[in-house]
Amino acid sequence: MRLCYTRGMSDLPAHQSTPSFKLLSAYLGTTSIEDTIKTARGRRVLWLEILLNDQLDLTPWQSEPAVQEAHRTACRWYTHYRRLLTYLFNRTPLPIDAGPIDFREYRTFAEAVYFAYAHR
Numbered sequence: 001m002r003l004c005y006t007r008g009m010s011d012l013p014a015h016q017s018t019p020s021f022k023l024l025s026a027y028l029g030t031t032s033i034e035d036t037i038k039t040a041r042g043r044r045v046l047w048l049e050i051l052l053n054d055q056l057d058l059t060p061w062q063s064e065p066a067v068q069e070a071h072r073t074a075c076r077w078y079t080h081y082r083r084l085l086t087y088l089f090n091r092t093p094l095p096i097d098a099g100p101i102d103f104r105e106y107r108t109f110a111e112a113v114y115f116a117y118a119h120r
Helices: 024-030 032-040 042-053 066-089 104-118
Strands: none
Touching: 024 032, 024 042, 032 042, 032 066, 042 066, 042 104, 066 104
16 A cells, blocks of 8 residues: 655655644644544544645555555545545545445535635
């Protein structure tokens, strides 16, 4: 599995050494991936951050099962809604994964997209 994004933390200016979250800080009050994957709630919303934030560098956590699952889920939702996400956020594409998505999560997805778009 390759968790690669266009801009990693090493490419960030020195004054911006922590990732800039679009959702996790507001939803969970967290400032790190480590804190996010420690809680069930954090693991449930990590895929949304991955989906909507192409500035994340998940390389240090790519062997974490929670991050792998969140990445897989984000790729699947991206595959289903790539036109919308590309239009709204002009994000770097995620790998295509035509696997099934859980449509029970649609409301969560829609609310996260609305929130991220309103706060960009």
